[in-house]
Amino acid sequence: MAAIFALLAALSTATTKNGMAAVSSAAVSVDATIEPPQISLGESAQLTVMTSGTGALSVPLPVVPGLEFRLVGQSRRIEIINGVTISSTSTIIRVTPDEAGVFTIPGPTPRSPPLVLRVTPGSGAAPSLSPNNPFAPGLKSLIPGGSEANGIRLTPDGSAFVRFEVPKREIYVGESVSAAIQVGMRDGFASSINSLPKLNSADFTLNSLSLQPERAAKVIDGKPFTVYTWRSLLSAIKPGTYSLTFSAPVTVRIRTQPRSDSVLDDLLGDPFMQNFFGASVSKNITVTSPDTAFTVLPLPAEGRPADFSGAVGSFKISTDISSATNTAGDPLTLRMHVNGTGNFDRVESNMLAGDGHWKTYQPKATFNQSDSTGHRGDKIFEQPLIASQPGVQTIPPLVFSFFDPGTRRYETARSAPLRVTVSPSAADSAAAPPTALANAAGTAGEEQNKGLRPDHAALEARTDSLIPLYLRPRYLRITSALALLFGGGWIALHRRERHARDRERQRARLRREAGDASLQRMAAASAARDTALYFSSARTALQQCLSAAWQIEPEHVTTAELDARLGPEGDDIRQLFALADEANYSAAPPQAADFERWTNIVRRRMFAEDTP
Numbered sequence: 001m002a003a004i005f006a007l008l009a010a011l012s013t014a015t016t017k018n019g020m021a022a023v024s025s026a027a028v029s030v031d032a033t034i035e036p037p038q039i040s041l042g043e044s045a046q047l048t049v050m051t052s053g054t055g056a057l058s059v060p061l062p063v064v065p066g067l068e069f070r071l072v073g074q075s076r077r078i079e080i081i082n083g084v085t086i087s088s089t090s091t092i093i094r095v096t097p098d099e100a101g102v103f104t105i106p107g108p109t110p111r112s113p114p115l116v117l118r119v120t121p122g123s124g125a126a127p128s129l130s131p132n133n134p135f136a137p138g139l140k141s142l143i144p145g146g147s148e149a150n151g152i153r154l155t156p157d158g159s160a161f162v163r164f165e166v167p168k169r170e171i172y173v174g175e176s177v178s179a180a181i182q183v184g185m186r187d188g189f190a191s192s193i194n195s196l197p198k199l200n201s202a203d204f205t206l207n208s209l210s211l212q213p214e215r216a217a218k219v220i221d222g223k224p225f226t227v228y229t230w231r232s233l234l235s236a237i238k239p240g241t242y243s244l245t246f247s248a249p250v251t252v253r254i255r256t257q258p259r260s261d262s263v264l265d266d267l268l269g270d271p272f273m274q275n276f277f278g279a280s281v282s283k284n285i286t287v288t289s290p291d292t293a294f295t296v297l298p299l300p301a302e303g304r305p306a307d308f309s310g311a312v313g314s315f316k317i318s319t320d321i322s323s324a325t326n327t328a329g330d331p332l333t334l335r336m337h338v339n340g341t342g343n344f345d346r347v348e349s350n351m352l353a354g355d356g357h358w359k360t361y362q363p364k365a366t367f368n369q370s371d372s373t374g375h376r377g378d379k380i381f382e383q384p385l386i387a388s389q390p391g392v393q394t395i396p397p398l399v400f401s402f403f404d405p406g407t408r409r410y411e412t413a414r415s416a417p418l419r420v421t422v423s424p425s426a427a428d429s430a431a432a433p434p435t436a437l438a439n440a441a442g443t444a445g446e447e448q449n450k451g452l453r454p455d456h457a458a459l460e461a462r463t464d465s466l467i468p469l470y471l472r473p474r475y476l477r478i479t480s481a482l483a484l485l486f487g488g489g490w491i492a493l494h495r496r497e498r499h500a501r502d503r504e505r506q507r508a509r510l511r512r513e514a515g516d517a518s519l520q521r522m523a524a525a526s527a528a529r530d531t532a533l534y535f536s537s538a539r540t541a542l543q544q545c546l547s548a549a550w551q552i553e554p555e556h557v558t559t560a561e562l563d564a565r566l567g568p569e570g571d572d573i574r575q576l577f578a579l580a581d582e583a584n585y586s587a588a589p590p591q592a593a594d595f596e597r598w599t600n601i602v603r604r605r606m607f608a609e610d611t612p
Helices: 002-019 271-277 426-430 433-449 473-528 531-550 559-565 567-582 592-610
Strands: 020-023 029-035 038-040 045-052 057-060 067-081 084-097 101-105 115-120 160-165 170-172 177-186 190-193 204-207 214-220 223-236 240-244 246-255 280-288 292-297 313-321 325-327 331-342 358-360 364-369 376-387 391-395 399-404 409-414 418-423
Touching (some): 045 214, 084 101, 177 246, 331 399
Parallel strands (some): 038 115
Antiparallel strands (some): 029 045, 101 115, 214 223, 364 376
């Protein structure tokens, strides 16, 4: 026992020598937190300085009049997050106020922001037993695996937790809401997170999950934790009432002897030192968050606009044109900006339809996100236009319809009309000079007819050859050149048509090969009972054959396009598209007879589109 106390004294001396706290230098980050940020006089707060990186950095204890700082302990840990090794050091300092007031504590480095501690007057009695005070005597811990505080449920050994945060619990089908998944690991007890957090529900989708989490030091129930936060977008695929949970596999250290048998637990305040001296083994466990109740509402059928594409959120639109002046026949670019918050993957628009004044082409879209999850941003549609005639032309307003969860109704945003001045083309201008020349020639003839007439008969012009003009060498050269040009143009046109036929045959061959490959993947997926791969391959095969028949891109073959082109005849194809969307989340795969039915439907559609 004397040897143990001597070792403890040596560790304490080495840690607090010259009143300095030696911590790892954070080439990546230096974070400082104080918990709780408000206490009563007579209580204490905990200042945690977490550093990550290599090297050495000495952080002196802060000096603030009215506050007493005392070093409690220090721990270092090496974690593996998704295969990336992170080394960090946590220094814990107890802060005890001598008087009430608002105190500003400088950061550990010149670039660190200051921390604020508010101290309210106390009653002069013993320290409060509030759960916000990590140093209050007699404070009871959370019951392992049972009680919850602020949505936190610790594992049975108190080493880790998973927490799910979402701004609201009632959403609509297709609506995207920001979600935060937190994995907390107690310093010295949990060593690594073995994979990304997983959503334990087949009725929701989790999109744009950040690969690298945010990291922060927190004090929970008086214990130091490192909290990793992933941010994502959560959306539901069908209405109903659900209960969501998240889980994460972690590696923790488990004691091999009862806690009551360890004499060092009461002597070593540092959890890292407790596990270092106490017998423990590593164990892989799965940590699950408390249940989160969710209500998913269907989108109303009443008042749904005809151009509604499934966009749910809050959006605004604006339009602009590449140039306010143009020449007839030259292309312009019309742009429509859709900005706001919502499910931008369902934001679609056909923009301007062609009419007698404008010839239009298929628009293309790009998305610029304003946050890490893509919930906020600006989607830009660009459509080429060509004016059919000169003059001052007006581009009519564009409309975009969406469902706003805030107002609980469909909204239609409209842009302002745009004016474009179109000048005549060069071909139109070239047609004017002959008329002007004819008028000028007539005027000159009238001027010549005025005055005296000649007193002798005007003779016709003389010629020195009786050879017809069309047989003279100069005209023969012209006619020969014209013949050569005609022959070369005919050959070039014939060659282009032949190449076009070759390309069309090649495209047909590639479509057949792609269809055969999709059918093979469908057969393999059917044999392996892989529902998601089967319906994904079936939808790809139908998109390929329908895009070739409709002369559009395969990704533009959507449910809305099926409704517009096929009508009631496309019920089977629409149902297959819906099954492809839900197959990834369904836990009950269809029977073999279902695979055969859908395979026959795909084969009939592919044969119908290939048959002229």
